[in-house]
Amino acid sequence: MDKQTVVVLFGGRSSEHSISSATAGGVLQAIDRERYEVIPVGITREGAFVLEEDSPAKFALDAAHLPEVVDNGSRVLWPEPGGTRSLRVVQADGSTVDHGGIDVVLPILHGTHGEDGTIQGYFDTLEVPYAGGGVLDSALCMDKHFMKVVLESAGITVSPWVTVRRADWEQDAESLRARIDQLGLPVFVKPARAGSSVGVSKVSEPDELDGALEVAFAEDDKVLVETGIIGREIEVAILDTVDGVRASLPGEIVLTSRGFYDFEGKYLGGDGVDVVCPADLTDAQRTEIQQIGIRAFQAVDGRGLARVDMFLTAAGDLIVNELNTMPGFTPISMFPKCWVASGLSYGDLISELIEAGLRR
Structure with missing residues (x-):
């Protein structure tokens, strides 16, 4: 051949x-x-x-x-x-x-x-x-505000949030602050259109909000402030294969001493975080996570691949945090790890992506 x-x-x-x-x-x-x-x-x-x-x-x-x-x-x-x-x-x-x-x-x-x-x-x-995502799913998932709007419209639960634009914050910070106060504490402040946890801060006290917004505004003029969800951080890898859309075994981000899964923890081997796949879940939980992952992928007209991040609360609720249409793909990243745990090697995963691109 x-x-x-x-x-x-x-x-x-x-x-x-x-x-x-x-x-x-x-x-x-x-x-x-x-x-x-x-x-x-x-x-x-x-x-x-x-x-x-x-x-x-x-x-x-x-x-x-x-x-x-x-x-x-x-x-x-x-x-x-x-x-x-x-x-x-x-x-x-x-x-x-x-x-x-x-x-x-x-x-x-x-x-x-x-x-x-x-x-x-x-x-x-x-x-x-x-290979990978197309125009629509890439654009939607890059902008966390519109991603949440689309997921909510598809009946998928997302964490409550307030979108803050720099111009609005400069003109009327107090009304925005009042809306943010309703989210409770802690909240996460993140650029609407950035990834790899760049510009993301955890706010545990009210006087930390302004500084966190400035860090996020350095990356983007549009910022999301989200309710901090207490729950297990679960991630599932989605792949568009010749046999249809598949979901991997879910993985889990286990924070041992780090406040959240930040840039250092994701890519630089920082202490205080473990990337575990497969996650310790019941069969019912695993199936529901995979189904929600596929539903979220389809809601944004997903193509190629995505990693769907969600929280599993103590009450058993699943709350989708975000989709990444080109997730971290280094050998230590969750996306390839989940597929390796599901029986697909790193090299074969690359081939799957290439073949999906060729099938278009």
Whole structure:
């Protein structure tokens, strides 16, 4: 069987640039080289598409030195619609190299300009197949406000929240503060359109709110303040396969001494948090979590994959926190861990995503 050519796209202009780059290291290491030819393309922090080294070690996740895409002077020329789907690269010396036809792009991008529907719309315009979420589900799930609105309309329980826009806060903070007070304490303050817990704060005292909002506003002009739900943090991985939408065995984030599952705990091996999969659940709980995960995925017109995060309260209620259409995908992340626990290896999971993109 002829190999298919996959462009692994990573980096990007968002604050999650380094996590995307680290994910690329894991993907480049595990992708099935007997099945796929790989062309690594990085996006610099300034937005330039460059041909990168096919080197997993270069993009290894290191807490002391987070990986990144550095401008090497090359520029990627994407195929034009209706053409041969040939990928060309203008090298630093000005010469152009034709890398041949590409079959599919695997965009392992997090945050704005990558996980929000913009790059998906770009490839739709170019008529280039790609893996992962589409324009609508990516845009909806990137904006936590509209994601909650859609989930609520589908009858899925979400945590109570107040959306705060910077301009409204500057003009009438007191009325917003009164609405936030009704949520009780603690609350979580988070940017509406960011991920990897960037800009997120836990507020346990009223005088902490203003500072938390400023941290979140540094990432986005729209911020959510959410009721702090007391319950187990459960996550389930969703995959769009040839046999239909599947849900993995659920996993659990167990906080032992950390206040919440923050950036350090997710990616840098910080103490105080354990990522456990499969979670210790009854058969009934497991089935209900999987069903709600699939319902949430379908409610946002999900494509490709998602990780659905929810809380399981002591009363047995399940409250969906959010969906991630390109969840953390490093080998230590919950999404691949849940699929490994469900019988799908990291390498086979990558193949599933690529094949789903090719089926479109």
